Amino acid sequence: MLTEADVACWLLKSSGRPAELPDGPAAGAVVLSRCLRRSYRLGLLRVGQPCVLWVSGRVDPGVAAVGRIASHVREEGGGPAVDVELTALADVVPRAELLLDPAVGSAEVLRMPAGSNPSHLRPREWAALSRRL
Incomplete structure (x- = not known):
């Protein structure tokens, strides 16, 4: 089971690039609603924590966007x-x-690609990805 200390960054998956996500950083930030799977992890999500968007699939899978958690978890749909x-x-x-x-x-996300939202990056993983960004 994860603890707050295990999570340096949340990773939210998308089966494709969301239409609302502009192309490139020059377009600025956009706020998107993302569906989550009900689990104990939802209690670890905090406004302001870093997050990345992982686009899965056969075409260009990987990290497509970076940002932060912008709201508390809520019920939607x-x-x-x-x-x-x-x-x-x-x-x-x-x-x-x-x-x-x-x-x-x-x-x-690399060990269990079919895992559900939210996934996470540990401090070492987030530090390495941050250097790449």
């Missing part, structure tokens, strides 16, 4: 959701590149 403020990256940080980095290669 029959399940939990949270707002995130995200800025798109100029280029996706590719999954294949992250797999090769020993500091990030053990991240939950």
